[in-house]
Amino acid sequence: MQPSLSAAQRRWKTPALAAFLCVPLWFAVLCGTATAQVRGGAYFLPGDAKAGMQTFFDKGCARCHAVLGEGGRTAPDLGRAPGGHLSAAEMVAAMWNHAPAMWEKMRAQHLPPPKFTESEMTNLFAFLYSVRALDEPGDAERGRKLLSEKRCVDCHAVGGQGGRAGPDLKSWASYRNPVSWIQAMWNHAQPMEALMAQRGVSWPQFQENDMADLMAYIRTLAPASKGHVYLRQADSEAGRRLFREKGCVACHGIGGAGGGHAPDLGTRALPRTLGQFGGWMWNHAPAMWASMKAQHVARPQFSNQEMADLISYLFAERYFERTGNAARGRRGFEEKGCGSCHRPGGVGLDLSPRRGGGGSPIPVATALWNHGPVMLEKMKERAVPWPRFATGEIADLLEYLSARTNP
Amino acid sequence: MSFQINRRDYLRLAAGGALGTATSGVTLKGISSFNAALASEEVRVPGGPENWSPSVCWLCPAGCGLKVRTIGTRAVKIQGNPLHPVSRGGLCPKALAGLQELNHPDRLRAPLKNTGTRKSPQWRQISWEEAVTTVAAKLRGLRGAGQAHGVVWIDGPERNLRSRLVRRFLSAYGSPNYLTMPSGRDAFQTAVYLQQGVDQPVAYDLENTRYLLSFGVNLLEGWGSPVSLMRVFGRWRDAASGRHTKFVQIEPRFSITAARADEWVSLRPGTEAALALGMAYVLITEGLYDAAFVRDRTFGFEDWKDAAGKAHQGFRSLVLSEYRLNDVSEMTGVPAETILRVAREFGHNRPALALGDHQTSTLPGAPYAAMAVHSLNALAGSIGVAGGVLVQPELPFHEEEASRKIPWPRVDETPEQIFPGHQLARLPQAIRSRKPYPVEAVLLHQANPVFSLPNGEAFRQALLETPFVASFSTFLDETAMLADVVLPAPTGLEQWQEAGSPPAFPFAVQSISPPVIAARHGARQAADVVLEIARFLGGPVAAALPFDNFEAYLRKSVEELFAAQTGAVFSTGLDETWNRLLERSGWWSPTYSNAEELWEQMKERGGWWEAGNLSGEWERAVRTPSRRFEFYSQTLERWTRAAGREAGDDRRFLPQQPALPKAAAGYPLLLLPMEVLPLAGGAGGHLPYLQQIAGPHVFATWDSWLEINPVTAHKLGIADGEKVWVESRRGRAQVRARLYAGARPEVVHLPLGYGHTAGSPWGCRGANPLALLEEQYDPLAGLPQTTGTHVKVYRS
Amino acid sequence: MLIDLAKCTACQACMVACESENNVPCVSPEEAGRRRIISWINLLPEIEGEYPRLTMRLAPVPCLHCDSPPCILVCPVKATSLSPEGFVRQTYARCIGCRYCTNGCPYTRRMFNWYKPEWPGEFAEALNPDVSVRPKGVVEKCTFCHHRLMKARDEARAANRPLAEGEYTPACVEVCPAGAMYFGDLEDPDSAVAQLGRHPRAFKLLEELGTKPKVTYLSEGEWSGGERKEA
């Protein structure tokens, strides 16, 4: 067990969650039906995303919220908003900050706020987290423009028209998964880079949904004879193995553990979706290869599925916030006024170590839903404002709480 | 004389009273016991272990998912399989009546051999062994004599894997003649080929369309996949999401579909093409068409010059010059305001869709008319996009190439047509003229062309002349009556069932289900018999079909399905949402890890499908020479030249309103056969459930009816419910007249599916309108036409 | 029950589903010609206007299970009554066949067994053991598939849980391909039937007679001009 992992696991105090850790689980993005095909070993993203979707629909979240267009339309689409990557802790923060306004709306519509068990909340988080990594079909028209803007067509033909230097992009049209593209680009990037350097073409940069749009356009060119190529649900455990075996770990760290030369792949600054991740990898590729060259590291080759496994591992890792700071958290706890109620003998639930307040995002989210409306009422009575948490603050707070409970 | 009452009197009184009481008691009791004795009361329904098994409906090409309840060995209820993507738990009345077909008293009980003559058959029950040997020996003899190509197989309801199996058998055996019953959709399919270059079945994304113009398509009465259409219809009108799709039905008769549509536009029969072009006129003059699409994706809109520099007329100038609004209004009898309004709505609401593929072809010169309708789709930019015309995705099975190329053409080719094709209706002519080669044997599988084709009588004559005829049939129907050997076929519940993607359904679907109950009366699945015949024939035929039974073949096919690495087993709505979310971003999350698991899950849930979205893939949708949608069909031009004919006027390659048939003197009324849902496809007349509900709008049960406008009827002195004669130049039939305000004054309608002459006596009611129709074929592709026959109607 | 006429396609699957579920006897063509067909749910056509300006409403009409049913009032032997769930039920074993109820029903939704029910050939094989076969000479009618309720309730009881919405639906509702029929507890204000029942398009058949039917219809309505209403 890697140190980073055990650190992560230490945070899971609640027995219910401990039980979850024993349950073999799929990486959220790809967990599918999450039943068969478990190859043992410990997994890190807890919960069953599909069960989480069930919860999402059963508890009525889908009445107002949608995920990637599936569900209601009166509240933000949780698969899309906010735009950036959110870790579990940040999801709690987002929930927390918006909760009073949401409850207000629900009251207006006579919808009672649902209650959740911790396992339901775990699944719900798994669901939301994984869905947020999915790419949506891009804008084909924009993709078509990008192709010429980014000068792809200088070298690549698209459906027979365009440059001849690179392969016809139409041959990728049946690939439906951005990971397939990442893999293809990764494996073929070296000659391409050389050719581009030779032709004096600058390395194109792909922002946000550029990659998805590009794919969407290429997809419209799919030849009639071919079927669609999808990727099978990935295995993040295999991805973790690959991360080590292919030598990624030598340079890249995750959540501050390992690596060092290259960007930390556990950081939240990385893009939200897989397609964006692919674009990000592409953008950084020249720098990376330069660095690899300098360190005489061979460029690893990945199969489609290996790439999927690897990325699934990286996404699973980013579920947790690893930057929490107990000291900052303690400050926040006092400054935000949490401590005024949540203390021994206070009005709120005692969150002191002896009471076992819990330090993981899940119990906090569960408590938020189950007790939040009452708490909001009490706070209104006392004229205490509802605290808001900025990015990272919740992580600090959780770290602080868990540190207290687990010194 | 005593004035006193004496004791004897009292005794008498008492006795009388007692007797009276007793009698009255006895009478009441007596009536009761008498009644009970005369008609026994209780009908005891035996119980047994309850079971629900999935199955596939066999009563129309759609192949909806069934969930069959069995009690012991009895099937007691058919319900919809909620997991099935086509039907989603709903069903149409035909499917539900399947139980009556299963338990039908008139089913064949054993293989039959005709020991009499063809014209007056004498039926003798024979063993299965004898029956199969008879057929197989015949086939072996023919093959040995080099006559293998003279064997014809006519398939009734087309299925996917079973049809593949039969095709495989035929190609190994050496016959190119796998024929299927014609569909009215052929005309539109021809138009799609001419304009889009696609010869695969088209499908429509009706669920996402916002405006639907149906040119006479009986959308809710048995067209395509009825249940999925009804489901889509329900979704269009969901109270919660608002009614966002408008559905306009354009047809002469106020059909149930017209009644349920948002708007009904009545027009002169056969002028659909003119109306479509009139709407095109409005779209073009008002600039309401998708200009970008027309510019980038179509060919022949503007006038153009070919490579040789010759100027050609474009669609725009054709429409602007020949289909002006007022002319069209005149031609069609539709008020100009209506055309204008509907065309504007069509132009403003995207995606908009125009449907022109009648199940029962009712457009004379149909392919040209279908081209006119299809051109509206191009103007709306609705080709290959969500809510538009799509090409039905293919199922990932390998069509195996024939082990040796068969050097013979299909016997039903229509070489004299400009656009050559295959037409089952041609078969009688081919048999009787012995051209292109003599037909030695006809094998029919659940096909009854003698009843259900307009030239049924010709079929009858031709089959009388065919040396050998065998029929796989559940009933001794009109065609089976002409066979030498009849092999009883089981119903869908008694056999391995499978079905491919339903007609017009925009997703690839493969249903598979095991038999629900043991086959009745020893009936045997045709596919199994084919495999047995293959084994009997031995050699390359047996080698091409190395399967013990149909189940083994299905298993092998499922392996191919697994290898495709896409799609999912039928599942619940939640699973599907999940799959959809993943699929959109390119992930495939199967619930199975090998073909065996897939097989088990398909058997349990009913099948496999691929919910992937095909819209936006232009190359799938359009494969013409120009890679564009062709208003001006270059394909047709090419075929015309290939046929050695003068291309002549450009208008021959552009959509047009075909000439209308003229009424003959003395036959003032036009007869339009119509399809009703319970008897859709002309089948179902033998099932009481369906006979009871066939004509709800005129309260017709168990009998065909002539729909006639009350004004016309009044003129002819015909009262509602009166028996009348309908007479065409071909023949006459007696039917009951029903005064129906929805019939056009100059048109009368007869429902299809009535007037059997064999099979079950329940089906032998009413009149078969096809027997009245004059044989007509469209000039382009030789498609049989069922309109254009004029009749007179008089009291009997 | 609630029937959305805007969604109904007049396919009549409900009728066949009902007949097959409830062992409704098969009537011979001759008897059918004499209007002896028994059907618990029927399509009611209402055609108005003249060619080409026509409207046709085709409404499936089961027994409406009125809250104040005229049929119950007139039965001389209490052979028909309101069940605790509010269904109008018929006690076949008590009915004397006077057909007063059939005439009392303004909807003509009660049927009479003119003969001993018969199933030609092997049709009797398909009889449902959950539903009793009616003897001749009694009146029968739609039960809202009461036997299904009993079964669902037994199952729920065995699993020690309350009966959930959607666990029990009559055969007609279950089969409706267009999803035009809804079934649920009218007393639960959150049920789909109750919610849709408050829709402005909601109406009841012959409401003016004061029979208080439990079957609500939503009228056909009109195209909303292409605007999709947000849910």
Add this chain to the structure above:
Amino acid sequence: MESVRKRSINLPDAVLLQPILAARSSFYYVAMALLGGTTLGFIAYLVQLRRGLGVTGLNVPLYWGVYITNFVFFIGISHAGTLISAILRLCDAEWRRSITRAAEVITVLVLFFGVGSIIMDLGRPDRLLNVLRHPNFRSPLLWDVCSISVYLTGSTIYLYLPLIPDVAILRDYGKKRVWFYRLLALGWQGTPRQQHVLHRAIAVMAVMVIPIAISVHTVVSWVFGMTVQPMWHSTIFGPYFVVGAIFSGIASILIAMALIRRIYGLEDYLRPVHFNNLGLLLLVMALLWFYFTFAEYLTTFYGGDPAHLVVFYSKLTGRFAPLFWTMVVTCFVIPFSLLSRARTRTVTGTVIASISINIGMWLERYTIVVPTLSRPRLPWAEGTYSPTWVEAFITIGFGATFLFLYMLFTRFFPIVSIWEVWEGRERAVPEVVARIRSYLPEDGGEAPESEDLILQTKEKP
């Protein structure tokens, strides 16, 4: 004829006993013919029992037809007797004396056929007793059961009471079945006390039987009126039916009287004045009937309820128009034209009117029962109904059996009340004179004999 004379008894009005003492051979022929009719009906009913009500012409939605029409019709006729005789008795209408018995018998007998019609109509006659085992008192049909049984009891007693002295006569003077008459005579000896009791009893029964009779037909009408079906749901159905019942009842009495008079040669007892008086009564009822019919239809027409109007027009101009207008002609036009003029208010005239009325009243019942059912409120297919041979045979059987039983009654009991005729002769004339005197002013001088008075007033102009 000779044998008849031989058996005659030497009593005043002995001719009234003739039918009892000896039967003509024609009696047996007629009886045979009638029993043949009964057999037909019986066979038809057996067929119906065996196969079910499907053998009738009934269908959906025409669940009721000839049987219910017969029921209403028979119950209507039953008002003939008891009600008429009770009213006449209470009014002391002296001319009633020779007709009451004939009327009362009709009532009692015909009631059985009314009830019988209902039984014929039942799908499950074997479960008839459920009416007693599980009565639903909210059902008008159960009210019917109650009121008809009360009426049957009441009218039987009412028939029986005035029969006692006649039975005693038969006991005393007759030769056959003396024991039978002795039993029924209940020891009648004509003592003043017995006479007093009898008169009291008859008077009480007469008073009681009138509301019962009215209730019976009101309740019968309520069977229809209590539903919400178009043109059944009417408030005037009660009186309308009662008027119709009395109307057809009187007509039936007239027919019965004419037959008795003819067959038994009782021209002396059933005189033209009886026919004249009943004819006048019939005329009044015809006008009343017309008034009610008119009111009923006019109200419907003005109400304008589409469901009602559909039925309305189907009767007035539609499929039922022939029946409807025949009914109007036979119930009103013919009787009115015959009865309104003294010249045609003869025996023949009234009998023709009566036959016409009975046909018309049957049609009236039919056009009440069938058109409403054929046009249900919801626009289902228009129902059509034509009775089958079973219904026809059962109806014929009922008619024949009724006539047979009526005939049989005349063979056992005097059809004209002997003692009442005697009483009329002995006591009524002075009583009437006294009564008429009591109407007149006291100081009018010497009053002439009543007959003279009438003659004089008539002759004056």
